[in-house]
Amino acid sequence: MTTANRTFDVERPIGVAVLGMGNVGTEVVRILRDHADDLHSRVGAPVVLRGVAVRNLDKDRGLPADLVTTDAEALVAREDVDIVVEVIGGIDPPRALILAALNAGKSVVTANKALLADYTGELAEAAERSRADLYFEAAVAGAIPVVRPLMQSLAGDRVDRVIGIVNGTTNFILSAMDETGANYSEMLAEATRLGYAEADPTADVEGFDAAAKAAILASLAFHTRVTAADVYREGISKVTADDLAIASALGCTVKLLALCERVTDPEGKERISVRVYPALVQREHPLATVNGAFNAVVVEAANAGRLMFYGQGAGGAPTASAVMGDLVMASRNKFYGGRGPGESTYAKLPIAPMGDTPTRYLVNLHVADRPGVLSGVAAEFASRDVSISTVRQEGAGDGARLLVLTHLATDSALTETVAALSELDFVIAVNSVLRLEGTEE
Known part of the structure; x- marks a missing residue:
């Protein structure tokens, strides 16, 4: 078969090695x-599992014995392996194995956001x-196709903002707190x-997982290399039932958000700001309706406008x-002799310090109910150029609560x-102090 002066060997299979056989690897x-x-x-040639x-x-995996090995290095190095699928997770040994595969000219599909x-x-x-x-489509938001749209579909547009719920564990917890009290x-x-x-939920509840995904999204959206260390991070472990009740009274809910956006100094x-933290989201915002273990990512682009990916x-x-989608693309490229888009870092935008990042805030104060309290609180905000939008007082005596909602102010x-x-x-x-996202006031 000849197309565009290139001859393809339709009999030669595309050999695939899978590293890891947990939940994802088993499904692959x-x-x-x-x-x-x-x-x-779909590919044009057989796609064959080599190992x-x-x-x-010791564990019965329902596979022929000759397909299963503990020697990942030898499997990656085999000449009949064209594509390596890495679903082990973590940094080592995946880093060395992926580098070995790439250095040998083998394509790699990975779900490893860390x-x-x-x-x-x-x-x-x-x-x-x-x-x-x-x-690496599967590295961010599971089945939701967001990596490829950023790399390809929006390659001719200017992405200004990416905001999303990218961790199912924290979204389940916050949704349940909101619904049940x-x-x-x-x-x-x-x-x-x-x-x-997980038995150790730290990566999820303290925002490390979401921060890794935010770094990937920001790198793609803004053509700038961003690492997890560049991401400001807060988790949800300090969010209380009282915070959710206050949010509900204000017509909001609380979500752990990954935010990546262009800002001007x-x-x-x-510059670009990349951050992860629990924030108030107004009920009418599309992300407020994303509940349970579901994820969603909203992309705002200059010409495409607002796009939402949910699942x-x-x-x-x-x-x-998501892994299989990447595997088919990589297999087609192997068969036809092409190559997908690589890393784009031409913009090299600096990362904005968190202190310079503007947003809105809800400050929850426990105050004594006596003359001069409100004016004294307002004076502290005014002296630092933090404009107050609304103030609400609840209770009396030493049990008084003052809720102060600000306009945009720097962190x-x-x-x-x-x-x-x-x-x-x-x-x-x-x-408590909670940020309010999804508004421009």
Whole structure:
């Protein structure tokens, strides 16, 4: 068969090695075996599983013995392997295995957001040297196709903002707190019981997982290399049932958001802000309706406008769907002799310090109910150029609560204001500070 002066060997299969056989790896292997005919038709050549690397051989995996190995390095190095699918997770040994594959000219499909968030540059450079593909749709938001739209569909547009719910565990917890009025520890226990939270939930509930994904999204959206260390991060472990109740009274809910956006410094120079934290979201905002373990990402572009991607953000089958999409693309490229788009970092935009980032805030104060309190609180905000939008007082005596909602202000100005408020004799405690996102006031 000849097309565009290129001859293809329709009999030569595309050899695939799968590293890891957890929930995602098991589903990838199943699809490769159960849908071999469909994959052949979609690619143009047979897509053949050459082997699966696992940690031990004791577990029955329902595969022929000659397909299962504990020697991942040898499997990657085999001459009949064209594409390596990495679904082990973590930094080591995946980093070395992926580099070995790319350096040998083999394409790689990975779901490893932690590795990509810190080592995308190293991996992308290896792929560029060998003219191999590096695909990672499954690294962000599971089955939701957001990586490829940013790399390809919106390649001719200017992306100004990406905001999303990219961690299913925290979204389940916050949604359940909102619906039931239960506290954080109760809903974390329920998430663990249902299998949404790991035995050690730190990566999820403290925002590390979402920060890694935010780094990947920002890198793609703004053509700038961003690592997890560049992402400002707060988790949800300090969010209380009272915070959710206040949010509801204000017509909002609370979501752990990943925010990536272009911002302009005082000199008019463009920078990017990348951050993860729990924030108030107004009920009418599209992200407010994303509940349970679902994920959603909203992309705002100059010409395309607002686009929303929604779906299952985790789980074996959904994540395997994204892996298989990448695998088909990489297989087609191998068959036809092409290559997918590589890393784009031409913009090299600086990262804005969190202190310079403007947003709105809800400050929840426990105050003494006596003359001069409101004016004293307002003076602290005004002295730091933090404009107040609304003030609401609830209760009386030493049980009074003051809720202060601001207009846009920088994080540094708000932090200084909160520190000053804590020193006032009539402020018994600063109960909480939550940001409000999705508005421009």
